[in-house]
Amino acid sequence: RLRVLSGIQPTAGSFHLGNYLGAVRQWVALQESHDAFYMVVDLHAITVPQDPKELRANTRLAVAQLLAAGLDPERCTLFVQSHVPEHAQLGWIMNCLTGFGEASRMTQFKDKSARQGADRATVGLFTYPVLQVADILLYQADQVPVGEDQRQHIELTRDLAERFNGRFGQTFTVPAPYILKETGKIFDLQDPAIKMSKSASTPKGLINLLDDPKVTAKKVRSAVTDTDTVIRYDPEKKPGVSNLLSICSTLTGTAVTDLEQKYEGKGYGALKTDLAEVMVEFVTPFRTRTQQYLDDPETLDALLAKGAEKARTVAAETLAQTYDRMGLLPAK
Ligand code: TYM
Numbered sequence: 001r002l003r004v005l006s007g008i009q010p011t012a013g014s015f016h017l018g019n020y021l022g023a024v025r026q027w028v029a030l031q032e033s034h035d036a037f038y039m040v041v042d043l044h045a046i047t048v049p050q051d052p053k054e055l056r057a058n059t060r061l062a063v064a065q066l067l068a069a070g071l072d073p074e075r076c077t078l079f080v081q082s083h084v085p086e087h088a089q090l091g092w093i094m095n096c097l098t099g100f101g102e103a104s105r106m107t108q109f110k111d112k113s114a115r116q117g118a119d120r121a122t123v124g125l126f127t128y129p130v131l132q133v134a135d136i137l138l139y140q141a142d143q144v145p146v147g148e149d150q151r152q153h154i155e156l157t158r159d160l161a162e163r164f165n166g167r168f169g170q171t172f173t174v175p176a177p178y179i180l181k182e183t184g185k186i187f188d189l190q191d192p193a194i195k196m197s198k199s200a201s202t203p204k205g206l207i208n209l210l211d212d213p214k215v216t217a218k219k220v221r222s223a224v225t226d227t228d229t230v231i232r233y234d235p236e237k238k239p240g241v242s243n244l245l246s247i248c249s250t251l252t253g254t255a256v257t258d259l260e261q262k263y264e265g266k267g268y269g270a271l272k273t274d275l276a277e278v279m280v281e282f283v284t285p286f287r288t289r290t291q292q293y294l295d296d297p298e299t300l301d302a303l304l305a306k307g308a309e310k311a312r313t314v315a316a317e318t319l320a321q322t323y324d325r326m327g328l329l330p331a332k
Pocket of ligand 1: 005007008018021022023024041044131132136144146148150183187195196197
């Protein structure tokens with residue numbers, strides 16, 4: 001069995017449609033066929049200021065949403081990053097292998113620090129991708145299911161794994177990104193030139209899975225398309241319609257070409273009305289299930305304790321090997 005690992009930040013409260021279609025949906029599928037490790041990355045979240053109470057609540061909320069989306073702790077290892085101290089420990093090692101210039105080239109850091117203001121961006125935000133490298137290498141992951149925006153971080157992971165292996169002997173599996181073409185990048189419903197995201201999206205262009213389904217339906221119905229009326233998949237010339245077709249295709253399991261045929265001669269309104277309905281059918285039970293998991297925090301915490309224990313067994317072994325290869329004196 002190949003191993004997969006991935007993570008999601010707990011920062012924003014509700015997951016958005018891009019998180020789900022770009023990543024979480026694949027996590028659910030891969031737990032059936034792979035040895036799967038999934039985590040809520042609270043240590044990554046604190047690279048920007050967090051309110052302690054909210055962070056704690058949002059971490060549980062993220063876990064509840066992952067369960068509601070279909071993760072099954074019997075089929076995967078689900079845990080919270082800070083419960084496994086080896087992440088921070090291997091993170092330090094990886095910091096000592098990363099070039100300053102190399103870290104400076106990470107585009108997500110550039111975007112985020114620009115948004116924060118250069119003086120307010122922390123060193124933690126700067127080394128964020130390096131902690132992500134440690135997350136992945138600790139588990140010897142073969143594949144990392146993520147959205148397109150994480151590709152550069154996986155590239156960095158590959159570079160550092162190869163560098164370490166070259167210098168100190170074969171230690172880490174060099175992982176491959178697992179990014180789906182159709183859903184690797186979901187776009188803002190109001191501005192299909194930008195990806196859907198909490199920080200950059202317009203409120204009307206962002207679909208939060210935990211929003212009132214009525215609000216969601218309205219957002220879908222008022223999505224931006226273009227001036228002609230032909231429903232055709234063409235991301236270059238018709239990014240808005242193509243985004244809706246990708247979303248609809250994935251949520252209904254219908255091929256895009258079949259959707260094109262179905263809506264031939266009909267206007268955008270028909271597609272949007274149908275998609276709004278599909279979305280409502282998806283988010284309504286998702287919200288209910290999330291709430292059910294939240295209502296029972298003891299069970300949630302117990303399940304996380306088990307997950308962390310499973311994760312630690314693997315992580316501790318990799319870390320011990322890494323320390324040894326680098327020549328750190330073992331504690332007696
Ligand atoms: P995060 O929390 O920003 O996002 C979680 C996942 O959602 C994907 N995603 C999207 N996919 C398609 N279209 C979109 N518009 C869209 N927006 C977000 C992201 O690509 C991601 O897969 N750095 C990571 C978390 C992380 C991680 C890891 C991932 C930490 N350690 C180790 C994999 C392996 C992040 O910030 O994801």
